[in-house]
Amino acid sequence: MLEVADIDTYYGLSHILFGVSLRVERGEVVCLLGRNGAGKTTTMRSIMGLTPPRRGTIRFKGKPTAGVEPYLLARQGIAYVPDNRRIFAELTVGENLEIAARDANQKGEWNQARVFELFPVLKEKRSRKGGHLSGGEQKMLAIGRALMTNPDFILLDEPMEGLAPLLVRAIEDQILQLKAAGLTVLLAEQNINSALRVSNRGYVIDDGHIRYTASVKELWENQEVRNKYLLV
Amino acid sequence: MDPSAVASLLLVGLARAMILFIVAAGLTFVLGVLRVPNIAHGSLYMIGAFTAFTIAEVLGKNPAGFWIALVVAPLVVAAVGLIIERGLLSHLYQREHLMLILFTFGIMLILNDMVKFVWGADYRSVTPPEILDGSFTLGDFAIPRYSIFLLILGPLVALGLWLLSNKTRLGKISRAAAVDREMVGVLGINVSWVFAAAFVIGCLLAGLGGALVAPTTSISLGMDHTIIIECFLIVTIGGLGNTWGALIGALLFGVSQSLGLLFLPQYAIVFPYAIVVIVLLLRPRGLLRSVW
Ligand SMILES: Nc1ncnc2c1ncn2[C@@H]1O[C@H](COP(=O)(O)OP(=O)(O)OP(=O)(O)O)[C@@H](O)[C@H]1O
Ligand SMILES: [Mg+2]
Numbered sequence: 001m002l003e004v005a006d007i008d009t010y011y012g013l014s015h016i017l018f019g020v021s022l023r024v025e026r027g028e029v030v031c032l033l034g035r036n037g038a039g040k041t042t043t044m045r046s047i048m049g050l051t052p053p054r055r056g057t058i059r060f061k062g063k064p065t066a067g068v069e070p071y072l073l074a075r076q077g078i079a080y081v082p083d084n085r086r087i088f089a090e091l092t093v094g095e096n097l098e099i100a101a102r103d104a105n106q107k108g109e110w111n112q113a114r115v116f117e118l119f120p121v122l123k124e125k126r127s128r129k130g131g132h133l134s135g136g137e138q139k140m141l142a143i144g145r146a147l148m149t150n151p152d153f154i155l156l157d158e159p160m161e162g163l164a165p166l167l168v169r170a171i172e173d174q175i176l177q178l179k180a181a182g183l184t185v186l187l188a189e190q191n192i193n194s195a196l197r198v199s200n201r202g203y204v205i206d207d208g209h210i211r212y213t214a215s216v217k218e219l220w221e222n223q224e225v226r227n228k229y230l231l232v
Numbered sequence: 233m234d235p236s237a238v239a240s241l242l243l244v245g246l247a248r249a250m251i252l253f254i255v256a257a258g259l260t261f262v263l264g265v266l267r268v269p270n271i272a273h274g275s276l277y278m279i280g281a282f283t284a285f286t287i288a289e290v291l292g293k294n295p296a297g298f299w300i301a302l303v304v305a306p307l308v309v310a311a312v313g314l315i316i317e318r319g320l321l322s323h324l325y326q327r328e329h330l331m332l333i334l335f336t337f338g339i340m341l342i343l344n345d346m347v348k349f350v351w352g353a354d355y356r357s358v359t360p361p362e363i364l365d366g367s368f369t370l371g372d373f374a375i376p377r378y379s380i381f382l383l384i385l386g387p388l389v390a391l392g393l394w395l396l397s398n399k400t401r402l403g404k405i406s407r408a409a410a411v412d413r414e415m416v417g418v419l420g421i422n423v424s425w426v427f428a429a430a431f432v433i434g435c436l437l438a439g440l441g442g443a444l445v446a447p448t449t450s451i452s453l454g455m456d457h458t459i460i461i462e463c464f465l466i467v468t469i470g471g472l473g474n475t476w477g478a479l480i481g482a483l484l485f486g487v488s489q490s491l492g493l494l495f496l497p498q499y500a501i502v503f504p505y506a507i508v509v510i511v512l513l514l515r516p517r518g519l520l521r522s523v524w
Contacts, residue, residue: 048418074420086415088408090523095404100419149420 001026001153001184002047007056009046016042017053017208022186024153029175029185031195033219033230034205040188041083043205044155047186048080049073060153075102079151083158083188085142089131093122096130096141100148109181115144118174136167143174153184160194172198192230196220204229236373241490247379249486250386251445255459256466256478257393258437264473264523265406265430268321269329271336274460275343276435280309280442281451282347285356288446298361302443309439310432312343317431322424344456353453360447378447385444386479389437393475396433406430410473410523462504469511471518480519484511 002024009017017039024030034040045051047058049070058065065073074080088096097112116123119140125133133141139159146154156175160168168191175198178185189195195202196216204212204219206229212222219225259273284301291297316339324335359365360378367376397403409416409426417423441459449455466485470477485504492503511519 050414050418069417070414071417071420071422074418080418082415082418086412088411088415090407090411091404096408099401099404099408099416099421102420145419 001028001061002186003059004043004047005057005059007046007053007058009042009051009053011042011051015208017046019056020046020205020208020210021056022203022210022213024184024186026152026184027179027182028201029179029187029199031187031189031199031202032205033189033192033195033202035190035230038205038229039208040205041157042208044080044082044157044186044188047155048078050080074149074151077150077152078155079146079149079153080155081139081142081146081157081159083161085135085138087130087133087138087141087145089129091130092127093130093133093141094126096145097122097148100145102149110147110150112148115147118147118177119144136163139163139171140174143171147178151183153186154178155186155188157188158190159187160189160191168194190230192219192226236371238494240374240376241494242487243375243379243383245486245490245493246483247376247382247486248448248489249482250382251441251448252459252462252466252485253386253479253482254389254437254444255441256463256470256482257389257475258434258441259463260467260470260473260475260478261393261437262431262434263467265410266321266325266427267329267410267524268325268332268336268431269464270434271333271460272316272340272343273434273438273463274456274458275340275347276309276313276438277442277445277459278347278451278453278456279312279343280305280439281446281455282351282356282442283308283439284443284446285358285451286351288358295361298358298364298447301358301446302440305443306436306439309442310436313432313435313438314428316435317428321431322428325427340456340460344453348453351453356451358446358451364447382444389440390475390479397475402426402429465505465508467518469508469518471520471522473523474518474520477518477520477522 004020004022006019006021007017008019020043032040032043042051046053049065049068052066060073060076060078097115121137122140122144125137130141143159160171163171172194175185187195187199196219199216201215202219203210204225211229212225255277259270262268262270283305287301287304288297291300324332364378364381367374397407405416405421405426409423413423462485466481467478469484470481484507488503488507489500492500
């Protein structure tokens, strides 16, 4: 589904990613673990074409994405849920979902009704302004909005950050539901416990370098990697 | 003071405010969605007025001439706007505001030269159609028919813009793009065309304002200067990007102008500016919420 090969990404003059490579196969949930400032968001922005890498290649469904604008990548099936949510605050919950739908009577899998099924809280607040939702509700709305584009592959950037334990559990369940529905997920996380609960395998990123990659079980057992690159 | 004179003057002020609103609404829409302060907006208004003149003249005695001009002139201006946006502006959105201001200033100079080339420097005028000509009287209170027409049209345009922003997909996307265009793109929407549409709508309103003002004034080169200054002040006191703000700003501007004429005719021109200063001292970001 996704193949990132040896990319280098910069913000202006600052060199952030160094030779990052990773693969995500169809139907997998893969996590990208790393502490603050490790380069998780930058990796996701590179994949979405928002901060294109200067070197290396990214292939989505076998096709190179270099030079393809983000809106076209979205139409090819990539969705991005940014860590800071970026809900359209002035639009209602319903409008936030509505504008993401490619056509009004959405023929694909996802529509408003199905998003409301996944996140019942959003249904009650559908005519509330996006800016008036709580942080957790905004996270759900950001995921719902991404789903409305009917993606095959979704980039989830720290969806559980700052949420209460109960909500973390809820989001974990929802990610598992997405997986069951056939979506492929790349999940950026600092919280190793949550990440491992939902993923098949993971990469550990630090200082813009991929340091380690392994199955969930190996990651969980490798105390050294956990101590060195992650908060425990 | 004669109360009927006061009333008619106020009415004329309100009617003028409607034209100011229509033009300012276009300016503020473009400011809100594209974040471009379009200095050439006044020139587009002027092109609207001249085009209305030409259409009315070509159609000569045809009683529908004015109405056709009212529809076609804004479309002509919108077409000019589309060319400007696709040809120039769309390549410049990433630039800083100062550059955008300079670019639109350049566009203004070019458009003004084109107007001079096409229509010359003479004064032109358009006669309103019969049913809008003259005035009718209520007691000894004379009401110009054309003012009534403007007072009906202004709120209709406001309503139309509200419907556009809140009930159409384009409007909702525009509101979203105004605050976070990158995220709108991430949803698979081609923001570039949204911007083109928003710019064209802004131009349509400038053209409509120009066509509407045509029967009330002499059409000439230079008519863009006053309107662009007034409109920038109106959208600033109203709150940048806020359509209702443009309406309130335009009403304050139009009414204070007539009140000035009434009480201190020799200083009338100062009144609206004094209001602007007071508003900005009290609320530097404008009366209503700015999207900036
Ligand atoms: N717009 C920017 N301009 C310059 N440097 C940036 C920019 N955004 C991020 N950085 C730097 O890039 C590095 C990686 O940031 P990134 O946001 O990818 O980390 P992250 O793993 O997502 O961290 P977090 O867990 O805090 O979200 C950091 O050192 C950060 O300071
Ligand atoms: Mg991040």
